[in-house]
Amino acid sequence: MRVGVLTGGGDCPGLNAVIRAIVRKGVGVYGHEFVGFRDGWRGPLDGNTMPLTVADVRGILPRGGTILGSSRTNPFKEPDGLQRIRESLGSYAVDALIAIGGEDTLGVAKRLHDEAVPVVGVPKTIDNDLGATDFTFGFDTAVGIAMEAIDRLHTTAESHHRALVVEVMGRHAGWIALHAGLASGANVILIPERPFKIDEVVAYVERRFETKYACIVVVAEGASPAAGDTSLRTAELDAFGHVRLGGVGQRLAEEIEARTGKEARVVVLGHIQRGGTPSAFDRVLATRFGLHAIDAAHEQDWGVMVALRGTDIVRVPLAEATRELKTVPDDRLAEAEVFFG
Numbered sequence: 001m002r003v004g005v006l007t008g009g010g011d012c013p014g015l016n017a018v019i020r021a022i023v024r025k026g027v028g029v030y031g032h033e034f035v036g037f038r039d040g041w042r043g044p045l046d047g048n049t050m051p052l053t054v055a056d057v058r059g060i061l062p063r064g065g066t067i068l069g070s071s072r073t074n075p076f077k078e079p080d081g082l083q084r085i086r087e088s089l090g091s092y093a094v095d096a097l098i099a100i101g102g103e104d105t106l107g108v109a110k111r112l113h114d115e116a117v118p119v120v121g122v123p124k125t126i127d128n129d130l131g132a133t134d135f136t137f138g139f140d141t142a143v144g145i146a147m148e149a150i151d152r153l154h155t156t157a158e159s160h161h162r163a164l165v166v167e168v169m170g171r172h173a174g175w176i177a178l179h180a181g182l183a184s185g186a187n188v189i190l191i192p193e194r195p196f197k198i199d200e201v202v203a204y205v206e207r208r209f210e211t212k213y214a215c216i217v218v219v220a221e222g223a224s225p226a227a228g229d230t231s232l233r234t235a236e237l238d239a240f241g242h243v244r245l246g247g248v249g250q251r252l253a254e255e256i257e258a259r260t261g262k263e264a265r266v267v268v269l270g271h272i273q274r275g276g277t278p279s280a281f282d283r284v285l286a287t288r289f290g291l292h293a294i295d296a297a298h299e300q301d302w303g304v305m306v307a308l309r310g311t312d313i314v315r316v317p318l319a320e321a322t323r324e325l326k327t328v329p330d331d332r333l334a335e336a337e338v339f340f341g
C-alpha cells in the first residue's frame with residue numbers, strides 16, 4: 001500500500017512524532033510505502049510532495065513544527081479542489097491518505113471521505129478543543145510553556161508592584177488559559193466561555209495587591225467583556241472563515257491601570273506556545289496516535305479519526321470528531337475560581 005501523509009492548520013509540537021510513528025510502523029510492520037504532501041491541503045492540490053522513508057523520519061521525534069510544512073488551505077474553496085486532489089492521489093498512486101490536523105483539516109478529511117476518498121484522521125491542536133478526544137497533543141506542551149512564562153513573570157511583577165496581564169492562545173476555547181493559570185497560581189483566569197465583568201477583574205487585582213503577592217491575570221485571546229465587545233484586532237479571515245484573535249490583553253491592561261492606578265503591562269505569548277520541542281506527554285500521545293492511524297489505514301477503515309479515551313486510543317468516525325467544539329464547562333472554571341483574588 002502507498003500512503004500519503006499531510007499536516008494541516010496551525011502547527012504544534014508533536015506533529016513530527018506522529019509522522020515518525022506512522023512511517024516506522026508502516027514500513028517496519030506492514031511493508032507500506034509513503035509519500036509526504038507538503039503544506040497541508042496545498043500539497044495534494046498542487047501535487048507538491050516529498051519522500052517519506054524511514055531515513056527521512058530519523059531524529060525528528062523531539063523536533064517541533066512539522067517536516068511536511070503546514071497551511072490553512074481549504075481545498076473546497078477552490079472550484080476544482082476535489083478534482084485536483086483526486087488527480088494528485090492518482091498520479092502518486094496513493095491508496096490511503098492520513099491527514100493530521102484540527103477541526104478544519106479534519107472537516108476537509110470528512111468531506112473527502114464523503115466523496116469516497118480513502119482517508120484517516122489524526123487530531124492535533126494546542127487548543128485541545130476537539131470534542132471526540134480527551135486530549136490533543138500539543139496542548140500539554142503549550143500549557144507547560146505558558147506556565148513557565150507565568151512563573152517567571154511572577155518575580156518581576158512582584159519586584160515592580162505591577163499587574164501583568166498574560167494573553168494566551170486557544171481560539172474559542174479557554175483550555176490553555178485554564179490549565180496554565182491553575183498550574184501557575186494566576187490571580188484570575190479569563191476565558192471565552194465566560195464573558196468577564198471588568199469590575200470583578202479589578203476587584204481581584206486590588207485584593208491581590210493588598211496581599212503584596214504578584215498580580216497575574218491570565219486571559220485567553222478569545223475572552224471578551226460581558227458587555228459584548230468582541231476583542232478583535234482585525235476582521236481578517238482565513239480560508240476557513242476564522243477571524244484572527246488577539247488584543248484583549250492590551251485593552252485589559254489599560255483598563256486595570258486606569259482603574260487601579262497601578263502599573264499594568266501585557267505579555268502576549270503568541271506563537272511561542274506552539275514552538276519548540278514537545279513535552280514527554282505529547283511525544284507519547286502523538287506516537288500512539290501515529291501507530292493507531294497506520295493500523296486503521298492498513299485495515300482500510302476509512303473515515304475514522306484516532307482519539308484518546310481515558311488511556312486507550314480508539315477510532316471514532318470523522319463526522320463525530322468534527323461535530324462539536326469542546327469548550328471549558330462551568331464546573332471546571334469554578335474549581336479555579338477558588339484561587340481568584
Ligand code: F6P
Pocket residue numbers: 010102125126127169170171221244245274
Ligand atoms: O488553533 C491553534 C492556534 O494557535 C490558535 O490558538 C490561534 O488562535 C491560532 O491557531 C493562530 O493561528 P495563526 O498561526 O494562523 O495565526
